[in-house]
Amino acid sequence: MSFEDLHLGSIVVSTVRNAPVLIFAAMAGLFAERSGVVDIGLEGKILASAFVSAAVAFATQNPWYGILAGMGVSVAVALLQGCIAITQKGNQLVAGIAINITMSGLTFVVAQYFFQQGGRTPDLGEARLSEIVLPGSAAVADVPVLGWIWTQLLGGHTALVYLAFALVPLVHWVLYHTRFGLRLRACGENPHAADAAGVSVERTRYAAMLIAGILCSFSGAYLAIVQSGFFLRDMSAGAGYLALTAMVFGNWRPFYTFLGCLMFGFFGAVQIQLEGVDLPVVGRIPGALIQMVPYVVTVIVLAGLMAKSVAPKAIGVPFVKSR
Amino acid sequence: MNNDLPRWATGIVLPLLNLLSALLVTALVIHLLGEDPVESMQILINSAVVNPEGLAYTLFYASTFVFTGLAVSVAMQAGLFNIGAEGQMYLGGLGLTIAMLAFDASLPWFLLIPAGMVGAALFGALWAFIPGYLQAKRGSHVVVTTIMFNFIAASLMNFVIVKYLIPPGEQNTASRVFAPAAELPRLSDWLPVLGDTPLNISFFLAIIALAVYGVMVSRSSWGYKLRATGLNQHAAHYAGVKISAMIIATMLISGALAGLGAVNSIMGSTHYLSLNFVGGAGFIGIAIALMGRQHPVGIFLSAVLFGALTQGGFDLSLEKPNIPPEMVILIQGLIILFCGAMEYLYAPALIKLIKGKQA
Numbered sequence: 001m002s003f004e005d006l007h008l009g010s011i012v013v014s015t016v017r018n019a020p021v022l023i024f025a026a027m028a029g030l031f032a033e034r035s036g037v038v039d040i041g042l043e044g045k046i047l048a049s050a051f052v053s054a055a056v057a058f059a060t061q062n063p064w065y066g067i068l069a070g071m072g073v074s075v076a077v078a079l080l081q082g083c084i085a086i087t088q089k090g091n092q093l094v095a096g097i098a099i100n101i102t103m104s105g106l107t108f109v110v111a112q113y114f115f116q117q118g119g120r121t122p123d124l125g126e127a128r129l130s131e132i133v134l135p136g137s138a139a140v141a142d143v144p145v146l147g148w149i150w151t152q153l154l155g156g157h158t159a160l161v162y163l164a165f166a167l168v169p170l171v172h173w174v175l176y177h178t179r180f181g182l183r184l185r186a187c188g189e190n191p192h193a194a195d196a197a198g199v200s201v202e203r204t205r206y207a208a209m210l211i212a213g214i215l216c217s218f219s220g221a222y223l224a225i226v227q228s229g230f231f232l233r234d235m236s237a238g239a240g241y242l243a244l245t246a247m248v249f250g251n252w253r254p255f256y257t258f259l260g261c262l263m264f265g266f267f268g269a270v271q272i273q274l275e276g277v278d279l280p281v282v283g284r285i286p287g288a289l290i291q292m293v294p295y296v297v298t299v300i301v302l303a304g305l306m307a308k309s310v311a312p313k314a315i316g317v318p319f320v321k322s323r
Numbered sequence: 324m325n326n327d328l329p330r331w332a333t334g335i336v337l338p339l340l341n342l343l344s345a346l347l348v349t350a351l352v353i354h355l356l357g358e359d360p361v362e363s364m365q366i367l368i369n370s371a372v373v374n375p376e377g378l379a380y381t382l383f384y385a386s387t388f389v390f391t392g393l394a395v396s397v398a399m400q401a402g403l404f405n406i407g408a409e410g411q412m413y414l415g416g417l418g419l420t421i422a423m424l425a426f427d428a429s430l431p432w433f434l435l436i437p438a439g440m441v442g443a444a445l446f447g448a449l450w451a452f453i454p455g456y457l458q459a460k461r462g463s464h465v466v467v468t469t470i471m472f473n474f475i476a477a478s479l480m481n482f483v484i485v486k487y488l489i490p491p492g493e494q495n496t497a498s499r500v501f502a503p504a505a506e507l508p509r510l511s512d513w514l515p516v517l518g519d520t521p522l523n524i525s526f527f528l529a530i531i532a533l534a535v536y537g538v539m540v541s542r543s544s545w546g547y548k549l550r551a552t553g554l555n556q557h558a559a560h561y562a563g564v565k566i567s568a569m570i571i572a573t574m575l576i577s578g579a580l581a582g583l584g585a586v587n588s589i590m591g592s593t594h595y596l597s598l599n600f601v602g603g604a605g606f607i608g609i610a611i612a613l614m615g616r617q618h619p620v621g622i623f624l625s626a627v628l629f630g631a632l633t634q635g636g637f638d639l640s641l642e643k644p645n646i647p648p649e650m651v652i653l654i655q656g657l658i659i660l661f662c663g664a665m666e667y668l669y670a671p672a673l674i675k676l677i678k679g680k681q682a
Contacts, residue, residue, distance in 0.1 A: 015571055040466075083636055084660075084664045085663055088665055088667070089665075089667075090663075090664040090665050090666065090667070091613075091663060091666075092664075093404055093406075093466060094609070094613060094659060094663035094664045095663075095664035095665075097406070097606065097609060097663075098656050098657075098659035098660035098661060098663060098664050099656070099660070100655035101606060101652060101655055101657070101659060102652075102653055102656025102657055102659075102660060104649075104652055104656070105649050105650065105651070105652030105654070106352075106653050106656075107652030107655055108647065108649040108652070109352070109356070109646075109647055109649055109650055109653055112645075112647045112649075113356050113645055119647070149370070207492055209504075214667075227646065233649075238474060239344075241470055241474070244470075245466075245467070245470075245471065248467055269489070286482050286485070286486065288478045288479070288481040288482035288485070289478065289482055291478045291481075292475050292478040292479065293474075295471045295474045295475045295478075296475065299453075299457070299471050299472075299475075302457065302461075302463035302464070302467060302468055302471075303457050303461045303463050304461050304462070304463065311464070323675065
């Protein structure tokens with residue numbers, strides 16, 4: 001057992017590659033929830049987008065058309081969710097759960113109908129997003145540490161990875177430094193005050209759901225077009241709930257939420273690396289137990305033992321204009 | 324909005340309209356898949372209700388669903404949204420299995436069956452206790468913690484089954500098969516017309532549980548406090564209800580009920596604990612609680628409906644090449660969507676209709 005056996009470098013790189021699925025979804029959830037709409041339906045939107053992205057990318061042999069189509073369907077689902085939560089004033093938790101279950105069934109049924117491969121889409125092959133090679137990679141490739149950083153850590157990813165990481169400061173700026181962000185937060189904290197100040201709570205929440213739909217679609221597209229190269233039944237495997245957790249962990253703030261996503265990405269990478277490796281003192285740790293760690297950490301955070309997590313005050317409450 | 328409607332309208336007409344909408348969307352999907360919706364519906368009804376063996380399967384599935392439905396319902400009465408019935412039932416299966424593995428060689432059946440039920444209820448309750456305690460004492464929201472606990476349960480059970488329960492030399496990720504004394508008596512022993520179906524005495528346990536729930540919630544003083552907590556926590560607090568104790572007690576009962584769902588699945592059918600044996604029954608419990616409006620009769624009818632969908636959907640997939648078994652998941656989702664999230668979709672139109680008649 002030596003340090004190299006831990007493959008620290010590859011753990012870091014796969015953390016970076018695991019995180020975007022969660023970052024996109026968590027930022028999507030952040031917009032929805034900061035506006036006052038609970039978004040348990042992230043999982044369903046990810047699945048819908050993953051399937052449509054993969055199917056369209058395969059049919060057109062162009063990943064960008066896939067991403068675009070995934071965006072369309074994810075936005076449609078988000079607006080349906082918004083319609084229930086905002087216009088119908090229905091139960092938002094139930095709507096989210098219903099969307100997740102419906103999408104889990106629908107994507108399989110449609111995938112099976114079109115491709116007859118057990119609810120899978122064919123391999124995308126060339127229709128996947130290509131990895132970006134940073135300039136000068138060939139020159140520094142053999143330099144010990146710098147070469148690894150330049151070619152593996154910073155370079156060699158697809159455009160969506162860079163978009164995910166760039167999204168965090170952007171979301172922070174939108175939330176805290178724009179008029180829209182102020183209004184969004186007001187709708188989530190005190191919709192009646194926002195309403196009295198002349199902000200249309202309904203319109204703001206719909207805008208938030210629209211953004212959530214767009215952002216969430218990247219998560220599904222990344223999963224299908226970048227990570228695996230096909231759509232598989234229930235391939236999101238709880239990523240939507242994980243993103244939600246990262247958001248709760250991060251106290252509904254973009255940067256801390258991002259850290260939560262990295263934590264989950266890290267544990268996902270560690271789990272794969274440590275499978276069957278003998279560690280000093282503790283011996284072999286089964287993957288199932290490592291898998292548990294982020295959830296346990298989140299429960300501890302929720303219990304207020306590390307930091308207090310405070311949700312937006314008006315979250316989950318339909319806004320009824322008072323007279 | 325629902326206050327403008329008489330009780331029969333919110334209790335019967337609206338759920339029926341919502342259910343019909345869900346089935347209509349399903350029919351549309353079936354049509355788009357190139358199959359005949361009417362014929363499909365006939366196959367489904369025939370194999371789930373008309374054929375006695377099919378009916379037995381329907382009631383078998385329903386027996387599990389009654390327990391998960393009750394678990395979610397009792398929590399809902401107190402204003403708690405327990406999404407964790409899935410994990411609680413999973414852990415209930417573990418409690419049951421531990422009891423069986425320890426005693427099935429030594430105890431007779433009339434002690435084994437209660438032992439299994441106690442094990443299941445105990446473990447289910449324990450798994451719900453932590454989220455309940457955290458909600459009551461630390462204010463962490465039960466929705467989020469129960470979701471976490473579903474994931475933790477899945478990992479934990481994976482670990483426990485693989486590491487401790489697989490008998491040496493076996494490849495299948497499952498515990499050993501229990502002794503025959505641990506099998507619940509099947510109804511087909513008395514009614515041969517039911518054929519070789521797993522419908523067993525836990526169907527009657529489910530009926531008893533429904534009756535006890537009905538009496539406890541709407542006839543006992545505890546039930547009154549429970550509903551008061553759900554309607555207005557602050558008012559209940561000032562009326563002398565200990566809210567945190569109420570929340571913890573409710574979650575314990577909820578978890579125990581969810582855990583009991585494992586009795587039918589394991590002792591009534593497979594006779595061993597396997598990976599992912601719950602298969603979404605906990606989430607179906609949410610749909611059942613919502614559609615049944617947390618009323619015992621409603622819960623029973625919804626549980627039978629979902630049992631019929633599970634059974635009929637399976638047969639439908641055998642007969643129709645374009646309809647896979649996963650179609651049932653889609654239908655379940657649509658029913659939750661229409662009956663749970665959009666429950667008052669038709670309320671304005673219905674109000675207009677009734678008011679128009681009176682005028």
